[in-house]
Amino acid sequence: MPWDVIIFYIIATVSVLAALGVVAARNPVHSAVMLVICFLNVAGIFVMLGAEFLAIVQVIVYTGAILVLVLFVLMLVDPEDLPSFSDSQPLQRYLGAIIGAVLLLEVGAAIITRTQLAPQGQATPANIDAVGGNTQAVGQVLFSDYLLAFEVISLVLTVGILGAIALAMPERLGERIGVRRGTISLSHTRGTDEALPAGPRGETPIHIDPDRPRPHEDAPRRVILVTDPDERTTLEGDRRQSTAARQRTTGTSNNE
Amino acid sequence: MEDLLYLIPLLPLAAFVINILLGRGFIRDNAHWVALPLVGASWIVALLVFLDVRDTEHAISQHLFTWIPAGDFVVDVNLYVDQLTAIMLLVVLTVGFLVHVYSVGYMHGDPGFYRFFAYLPLFVFSMLMLVLADNLLVLFVFWEAVGLCSYFLIGYYFRRRSAGNAAKKAFIVNRVGDLGFGLGVMLTFWTFGTISFYGEHGIFEQAAHHAELGIAGGALTAIGILLFIGACGKSAQFPLHVWLPDAMEGPTPVSALIHAATMVTAGIYMVARNYTIYIQSESAMMVVAIVGAFTAFMAATIALTQNDIKRVVAYSTVSQLGYMAFALGTGAWVAAIFHLMTHAFFKGLLFLGCGSVIHGMHEEQDMRKMGGLRKYMPVTFWTFLIGSLANAGVVPLAGFWSKDEIIVGAWISDSSFGKPAAIIGLAAAFLTALYMFRLVFLVFFGKERFDTEHIHPHESGAWMAIPLVLLAIPSVLIGFVGFPPEDGPFHHFLHHAFELVEVHHVSMTTTWTFGIISTVVALGGIFIAWLAYIRGAINPAAVRERFEGTYQFLYNKWYFDELYDATIVQPLRRFSMFLWKVVDEGIIDAAVNGVATGIAAISQRVRHVQTGLVANYALAIAIGMVLLVGVYLAAFSDLFQ
């Protein structure tokens, strides 16, 4: 068995195992680490396929940027908000397994029975060496055949950044008083499983006591209930009570 | 003068635009200061054009713009003035201007004053364009436009239900006629390939030489009859006359201008304009003559029994229009236009006189509640008397000359219906004198039959009196333009417009004979009215009881309204109800609603698929992907080969 085949099998095995680890890990941080391992191995695969530039991009962009971003977000998200691992919907779980198996069979059959239709191109290893290597060759393709797509991609990235800023920017007013005028009603199950007046759904209006002290910065977590833009209130849930209730329902979520 | 023709219709149009746009906010009760000068200026231009046409003896025209340039089918909007148009222009603008003046007094204080003085110039504009048109399509457009103005003005008091209904009736009955006219226009285009009147390939040139051009005479007959159906609607000829008496719901100046002097003569004008087609078809002429003669007689009999002062005059109008129509039908073209002109003046005068009486009597229209008004309103009385004498056809007032000429023209015509028409005309002339003087005696003579304690009739103000006097003058004198009979200046002037008509030379004996007969007939009618209503020698009530059946028949206007209601309106109504209740609600709406209900029911079930859970959507996508790859494997791969 040639060396390259042996190396391929090693890399492939590691990456598949790492991928399984991503899916199976209880703790999202573990998932992220597994994903890093998987992506590094995929970079190795790219090297084997003669795509050195892509391998570097894979390492820098995926493992270096995206996954670090994921880890940042993981830190931003309160662990209490994370769902439990074991609480998955059974239907999804069984159907997911069946679909995965069927798809694997189908794709396997497709790969085995496939016929090569595309003609051979000019980018033979000899030609690529002639222009100075993989990076130069890819650069020439990108800036000639795919110039327009390349420019469009820059636009897409700009828009993506703007969108991310717009979405993630904290609403200053809302952050300060805990309520934002005109907020969409997000009557969340966790918000409503506490004892609430009948008002939030709009059946009876909630009377706001004007003398009631405003919630301040370090106020406990609160559920925002807005039935219409002009009438809004915050119900300050008892943090300990709601936390206890959540722990009852979510079980081992903190262990994830 | 050609270059100034456009001013004639433009000035009234400007008055309309100014008053309708600015009337409500700015002009309000001063609207007449916009309309009067502009319509007056238009009259002056028309007078200049008339003199120009009289001197040069040539038709003049002005090209305004090309309306429809569609390949071979070109419709130009041209203003065309020949002798016939020149007469019509003067008649329309003279009566129109005087009615404007009269309206200032009559409509004074009405909340819709500006509106009235917007519609009136709009009507004058449309009527002028109608007579100035040099092709059938433009004529048709403004034919509809005058109908629209008539609708506006009949329904001027739109808060009154009867006025609204009368306006609708006038509009709908006219639609029947306009359908005929529209078909006539289409058939004309189909037959001649053009709708222009004049020019080398114009309708008239082709109609005159239709035999050489291979155009069937039957087509000309059909065109003539179809166009006359339109004329029936507009000129209130049997069987489409029913709208005109109801149109008296409009303000009296409107009745005078539109429903007596000008618009209703549009049908007569249109037939006269197309005389080239009619003289080629004896059948079409015959239809026109019979309808006209019947209308003249029928309307006169109805007028005998009506008690509403305006309705009597309205039926008189229908009757006189019938005269014009049978004059057209018997080939007395010039006589018809002559009568059109004299009638416009004296009938306008009569209507304005009616308005003055109604105004003075505080909106009372029933003649039975009048009487002895002579001493209360002398100006109205004398002018009304002149109008009545002219209408009755008494020497030497305007109506005598024109009516006499129509009867003579019918008598000597080549048409086989000529002599019966002349006799019917004489009978109608007798009735005319009778009903006109019944009206005069009932209104102005005898004892006051109203409550003198509370009602104090008064003479109308100068705004209303002056037009009455100004219209009385031509009512007396205008007949002399047709003197001597068949050979007056009027005939020489109009001769150019009716070139193709053979001129009959009437012997002096015939002229004198008929002049004496019609005078005797008219005086006889007046005498009987005098006997019945002044002298008391004949008791009208006794006559009425003696002929109760006939009286009821006439009083109910020959039951035309009831007949139409039973044969047309009610079946149509039932059919519409069927379409509404069964077809529309039962089938169309039910189908639409059923589809909507069905979709709503299905959606109600299917909406549960939308769980709102992202995981379910992802699952659906995954299943779809599996199916897609499966389809690929089954259909396109070598797996099962």
Next chain:
Amino acid sequence: MSELGVEHFLFLSAALFIIGMMGLLTRRNLLVIFMCVELMLTAVNISLVAFGWETNTLNGQAFAIFSISIAAAEAAVGLAIIVALSRRIRTVDVADIHELKD
């Protein structure tokens, strides 16, 4: 399979893709789901590059570069959405996010 062929890479790609898809279907944590999506994208990239390698063209690599760029943009927006969700309705559990239903 003694010689390294394109099928090797395609099978690897398919395996990674299906693992990612199963994670997507079964996990409830939005962040994990996000990572699974990235895994699936990478699996597709392997296929693209492998096909290019097979036919001696660079189009596959170019496509993969675009794919990674899109993935970067998607990561920015997707993570921002997760942050916003976490801040607004205090959850990153897909089973709890069903506002669309109401």
